[in-house]
Amino acid sequence: MRTPLIVRLGRSFDSRGWLLSGLVAAFALIAVPIMHLLLPPENPLHLSTWFITLIGKILCYAIVAVAMDLIWGYGGILSLGHGLFFALGGYAFGMYLMRQIGRDGSYQSDLPDFMVFLDWKEMPWFWAGSDSFLWVALLVLVVPALIAFVFGYFAFRSRIKGVYFSIITQALTYAAMLLFFRNETGFGGNNGFTDFKRILDHSITAAETRVVLFALSALALIGTLLLARYLVTSKYGRILTAIRDAESRVMFIGYNPLWFKLFAWTLSAMLCAIAGALYVPQVGIINPSEMSVANSIEIAIWVAVGGRGTLIGPVIGAFLVNLAKSWFTVSFPEYWLFFLGTLFVVATLYLPQGVVGLWSRLRSGVKQGGKKAIAAAKGAGA
Amino acid sequence: MNAVDSLLDARDNPDWDSGTAELGHVLKPGKLDLSHKVILYLEDITVTFDGFRALNKLSLTIDAGELRCIIGPNGAGKTTMMDVITGKTRPDEGTVFFGQTIDLTRLSEPEIAHIGVGRKFQKPTIFENHTVFENLELAMKTDKRVRHSLFAQLDAAASDRIAETLRLIRLDTHGKRLAGLLSHGQKQWLEIGMLLMQEPKLLLLDEPVAGMTDEETERTGELFLSLAGRHSLVVVEHDMAFVKQLGSKVTVLHEGSVLAEGTLEEVQADARVIEVYLGR
Amino acid sequence: MRTIGLLFCGWLLSASCLAAIDPVLLKPLAAEDSDTRIAAIAALAEAAPEEALPILQALSEGSLAIAGERMVIVDGRRVLDAASNAEIKPAPGTIETIGINNRVRRELSAAMAALRLFSAERAVRWQAAQEVTASADAKMLPLLDRALASETDGEIRSRLQMAHAQASLGSTDAEVRLAAVRVLGESSDPRVKQLLLPLTEKRGDGWVEPDGAVRAAAGTSIRAIEQRLAWAENLGRAFTGLSLGSILLLAALGLAITYGVMGVINMAHGELLMVGAYSAWVMQSVFRAYFPEAIDWYLLAAVPVGFLAAALVGVLMERIVIRHLYGRPLETLLATWGISLFLMQVARTLFGAQNVEVANPAWLAGGIEVLPNLLLPWNRIIIVAFSIAVLSAMWAILNLSRLGMFVRAVTQNRPMAGCVGVPTGRIDTLAFGLGAGIAGLGGVALSQIANVGPDMGQGYIVDSFMVVVLGGVGQLAGAVWAALGLGVFTKFLEGWTGAVVAKIVVLVFIIIFIQKRPQGLFAVKGRFVES
Structure with a gap:
């Protein structure tokens, strides 16, 4: 009677979901390579490096947004420290990229440039094995997960929730940022890691490498969505939202919320770390400002703008906000913060379900016509 | 991850390795032992909040299969008593035993729920964004660990049980509705239904008929009476007509301790009870 | 009577007109050889302690000169005879100043100090x-x-x-x-x-x-001095800790009202501090332009201006945004973060992206030297005093005024307060304005010791939340102890770990502490406390 897991995973997406994923995958795997590599730059359909980098970056952000939505939208836990896990994934992978530079750095040393600059004679112990891609890939998954697990275990066990939890996560990422700013921590201090040359012995700036990274990001996003979709439609997902809505009831029917929250929390951190690891080779730099409080809160606004509690919402939100950001920072840099600030206020005041909610409200509004006005009047009166 | 089981196994039950062996039965740790026909012992429970004594040396025993009503004026400590039994509040002093062997003061809320104590809150607490069906599904007695929930699939037997409970609480036509859309009385019923899905040995019901129509109240009474015997029930209620309908033993709480105990008539005739309720 | 007057005059004369010095003593001062000159300085100081001072002074200032055979002091246009201190008229034709080297200068200043x-x-x-x-x-x-x-x-x-x-x-x-x-x-x-x-x-x-006995005594003396030094050093740390604590307190007091009492997470709190700090800068500019003679007192004017400016921003925030979000703390958090970004950009647009310079008034410069190695700067002393004053005022408002009573009533039971006629909406606005105003006061104080710029608020928001979280929600006393405790703890930690590590340790400590006591230092217990 039991349906195999793979089939259930496949059924997580409905036909529309699979169609959409197929289109995205086809774009990333077929259209992008052709349009970037084969078409000459003067062809109007040619995709520029700038475009590939920007969209690749946003694809990584979208993974983070889905991860955030998993714990915030479904679990009711607002983290203001998710930038930390993203950055940790990026730093872990950055170590590998630094080792790949080899002796091509400005000091022609086996050590990364910043270590030579600090007059270090050998690598710190935690850099051991960082020249192995597999080991670093393991680090990307394990280190942020471990930190998330330990932190989450103690926080959830003490029943820290709501804004308290948000503030504590904010302090966590802030403390980590201060730590990474120090040169002695061994991660390049202020400047972080940059000037990467190679990845798996291929040039990191080569068009082919970019296309592959882009495709990987797109596939990772589809995978994240599939996993998230499976989770939220499973019994686990129902318990998670039940904890969000009435935690004490969940406890009194015999579930321990600690483990349910911790699972979502740790998984979310791991997804962020994967996104971070894909992000760093595409943008070519990672530094402690990725851990800043502001960055982590911005993740929340992607989710809020798109619509939390839905899975497509965060993806839409991540794209909208970040496209707006790159447009503003080029055209009107001084107005970006005005726009972002207003967005925070407007999204919370007028878009409780984000643009996805707005869309479905508009559609039902067209169907129901007059009823909406009545409901709105009631809402205003309450 | 199997917090409940491992904790229960490891727990050193005070009665289990000494003293009770000559009573002639084998004790299993973590299993409810009803050999003395008593399901719940509360002994000398004291709970203080910032100097205010919510419970004051409260002692109470509930027999297996018994239906017990608890009445008392506001602030008598009824809700605090339930908090102590279900592990939400730890007593400053005193012991709470579930059967002969299980010390409830050492278990967490989910653990207590898992070994068979169900609780209904004063204000109906259900999962408003889930359907009625899902509410019951989540409450159903099963493996409640994360690992299980990740891969759980509903089998036919379970679906049948949920359907059965839906009929019992008269929500069989509402299975697919969001629970938040139910009426107040229906929410009360749903919560009772969730309790039943847990298959608890002991049910704690805090004002279960508040906000129900007279007809609903009467049906609830019938349901409780039919449950007694298989389950033990503790009902906290203000509605004297309902208490009368249940016709069970009544305990009167006042200022955190037991003031009187007996049938409703006996209790109502008690001079001290009259004084507490009506004043001097 | 006249005799006494004359006598008095005579005494005055004798005091001002010093006796002449033997020019022979002065001669070697101009010698080529340093040793000779040093000997001459000593001899002069020995022979005529009082008269020697102006001469030595002139030598050190480079106004002692040789005019032919005579030593003279050049005083502006006048030329005085060094021996008799009388003016020489007409001034001699050739004057050759006596220069001195460092070695002589050292001896000279020691001799002058001795004479003084x-x-x-x-x-x-x-x-x-x-x-x-x-x-x-x-x-x-x-x-x-x-x-x-x-x-x-x-x-x-x-x-x-x-x-x-x-x-x-x-x-x-x-x-x-x-x-x-x-x-x-x-x-x-x-x-x-x-x-x-x-x-x-x-x-x-x-x-x-x-000598062994001297050695032993020296050891004892060194230990005694070290003990006293350590004591002074700790005292100094405690004081800087106290002043850091009072800054944290000023930053956190406003939060204690908005978060602790009203349950609103205000992420723009740091920007309200910024508003206060810019108020100080604006008042400084106003005074510079219109009342330059009273520039030292601009800070006093900045106190009410900072309060009102921040309170106004707070009231607007509450009216336009926050009031629609009561009961939704996570949304409030995000919306106020948006406001904080907005305010930062406003500051950047109005005052530029660079930090502005706010000068300490003269009366805040310097400090009290309590011990040779312990100086308590005035600006920090004033900040401690100021925060005590703000704290007392706030306590009085919350506990003695009608507004405070209403605020407490709304905090405890909003619907009931509304039922008995408390205008809950207006109280929310006023309380929020009060909290914002106090942040403004904190900003004015901060302008005296920290950089004033558009980003300054961001640095304080984590710290002030830590204070409120550590102190426990809704507890003024908790905020006070938490702020002072954190301040002193941080400063002592900085002594042996450095500032950044100290900060990390403190944050980690708070994270661990909150695990143990989720309700903060001063937990409110009871059946009404739920989630």
């Missing part, structure tokens, strides 16, 4: 006593002996005794050295410790100090 020891003015003697302590050696002993004999002021005497002891260290008599070492043990000056240290050291095979 006999000045009639206490302040001059005190200054001189401190100067000779810095450079006392065996040669000065006779001088110090004389000064001690004539000195009556207790404070100056103990200073001189210290200098005397210092000078006696070089004595050949072990007994004298022993006494000196013991006297020096009373000092709390790090320099004295440096002076004593060599006495306990070995040079080659033998000890620097041959």
